[in-house]
Amino acid sequence: MYPFSKIEKKWQKRWDQLGSNKAQNFSKKPKYYALVEFPYPSGDGLHTGHVRSYTAMDVIARKRRMEGYNVLYPIGWDAFGLPTENYAIKTGIHPKIVTRKNTDTFRRQLRALGFSFDWDREVNTTDPDYYKWTQWIFLQFYKKGLAYKARMPINWCPSCKIGLANEEVIAGRCERCGTVVEQKEKEQWLLRITKYADRLLDDLNTVDYLDKIKTQQVNWIGRSEGAEIEFSIKGCKDKISVFTTRPDTLFGATYMVLAPEHKLVAAMKNEISNWREVKSYITKTSDKSEEERIAEGKEKTGVELKGIKAINPANKKEVPVFVADYVLVSYGTGAIMAVPAHDRRDWEFAKKHKLPAVMVICPNYPDKTCPVLREAYVGDGFLVGSGKFDGTPSEKAKWEVTKFVGGRKRVQYHLRDWIFSRQHYWGEPIPIIFCAKCGEVPVPEKDLPVKLPEVKKYQPTSTGESPLSSVKNWVNVKCPVCGGPAKRETDTMPNWAGSSWYFLRYTDPDNKKVLADPKKLKYWMPVDWYNGGMEHTTLHLLYSRFWNKFLYDIGVVPFSEPYKKRTSQGMVLGRGGEKMSKSKGNVVNPDSVVKTFGADTLRLYEMFMGPFDQAIPWDEKGLNGCSRFLGRVWEMAQKRVAKKITNPDLERALNKTVKKVGNDIESMSFNTAVSALMIFSNDCYRVETIPLEVWKKFLIILAPFAPHITEELWERAGNKKSINLEKWPVYNEKLLKEDKFELLVQVNGRLRAVILAKTGINEDGAKDLALRNENVKTQLGTRRVKKVVFVPNRLINFVV
């Protein structure tokens, strides 16, 4: 063991004094903006998952500095949020105080790990100087009509007493507390993210994100092209409008379904002869929790609206109309045309309710016979039973049929507008005032920030009102327009607000006049490399791209896409491969690891433990190996390094290592990079003395992973300047070439001999060499060689 504790403290202090991690605005060096997701400073302290992500980007940031870049690697606190508020409710301590305490802990822990953050650029989303600009951005959304209030059913968590965005509802439960979510009608602020859906989708082509991240965003946005078609109702002037991606199957529509919440259902009350039955079905479904709906699985329930008939506009046939909860009011038009023959869900429902399935798409060419249906046929084919469209390929028929019945093309997204209201204390107040005379009035920009008032109780109310509503002297204000009595909006923003633009603030964290100086934004943006958790792909990542695009549109930021490159780390799991959690008692505290093994060992281990993008269970035994490795490096540096000697073998090995480590860092194959460093140190271990120049380069390429020990050894090797100021070594392609290689000799693809041969040997030479080998001779025997496969500098294979 080496004195890691002393060394790590010494260098952390020294780096602060030197200011070596500070990013320089407008430096002539090329800029590099490396970003990690800023943590939510929870009371539990830093998690090993943070360490994994932050170490990875720290390795990259440190390498970039050595490559001559002016690096911005910032950190801050995403500090608004429920756990802090809940803690405040329980203890009565102000969230502000709790946040300060937690950020202090996080800061101490992050510093102890030697991350090369620029601590001068710390941001905190709960700082009024910061959230002033979060509110300012909201006002810009408002001015452009992209923030609007609507009364709508929202996902309501009865335990947290908060409205949730769709993204925050997981399998019908609250993402945070796991309580079953209810539907509740409420006035809500929404952001019109759907207006940006196409650009959020299309611009994915311009960025370098991992494919799985792109795919997830594409699926989440869920763009689908289809048609909107109207069905008239017999004896009634109302029409039922449906959205379908398969207008080509219109002739096969044998019934219709309305969502239970569809407005027409109640509107047609008087015409529905079995209204009582229908009403009871609707009540039953609205009482049903999402969970129950899922538990019922594929069992599709529904009730026919007796007395109501719709007309299929394609063939003018009368079709029955149902209400069924397998149709969602929130997607498309809230109503569907049902084509049992060509839709699995409709097939099931039809089977249960004994409704006819009429095949209108035949998979075979028009002249062939169609197969008998045993299940819905959802593929393409040719139209049959569709009047004049018979024989038309289904893809082509889509728009022809649409036109024929007077429908129109329509694009539908899975993405919904972003519900932006929360009924909580610990968030940014939404800067809107309601005046009896003037209506909705935005807070004038000069009055920002709208600061959170001091309150005694943080408890949310069961009526769904924010705790802010009880702070009378805060709520009651003069209308900024008419000066008359008015009231503030008491809802706050969701915890995703502050994190939707924080990367912009890092470029200019103290600016009092604008959210960031345009020149600084121009210099630093876009983020060159952003690493974070896969779980933020459809939330934070999409939201922040949306905000950035909006700010680009109003001329505040210079680039439409905020992040050039996005990668993701795998989760660090507990010992058995389970998620780390307090309740399971398998949480690893980085503090204790740093105390026992040192920060460098922890950093190295988190990089070595497995492929970076995969989830890996924690294993403290693995720490031993990394600790041992650094211990050996320490020993060797103290005793075995000498000036003025050379060792060509080691030099060649070093060259190889420089290349491998460099490439592996770029591809985030940190585990194999560390293994290459270990292999080289093993090579060194085998020789008596190690040339100083070779050793120095080794220290440099190890430094991004283990910055403290390498810095100390660097100093002990007689260097006056920090190792951070060294250049990343260049490998010599010539030196990589070896003059000999192991020629593999195969007979019928099976390895029979390994012969040392000269690099560059030709086929004849290799053949000669191989045929002289005894084992090869025996294997070949008297058999005739049919074919020889020769791979230069690798193998020769005799096929007999």
Place this chain on the structure above:
RNA sequence: GGGCGGGUGGUGAAAUGGCAAACACGCAAGGUUUAGGACCUUGUGCCGCAAGGCUUGAGGGUUCAAGUCCCUCCCCGCCCACCA
């Protein structure tokens, strides 16, 4: 049901179509210590005394050569989920 990852030793895992198991953990034996989660050496996929044979979830195929490419299937993880 859909999407995305995976399946290789006792464990974490490596492997541009070209020696499967690098590196590390663990284990075993020996050494050195004996306050050690210390250190060093050697060994370590399976069968076999050996020569040799077998081995990357299962089965087929392409190829001189397959963990890697193609087809059929099974299993596991994560995310989404009645999205018309």
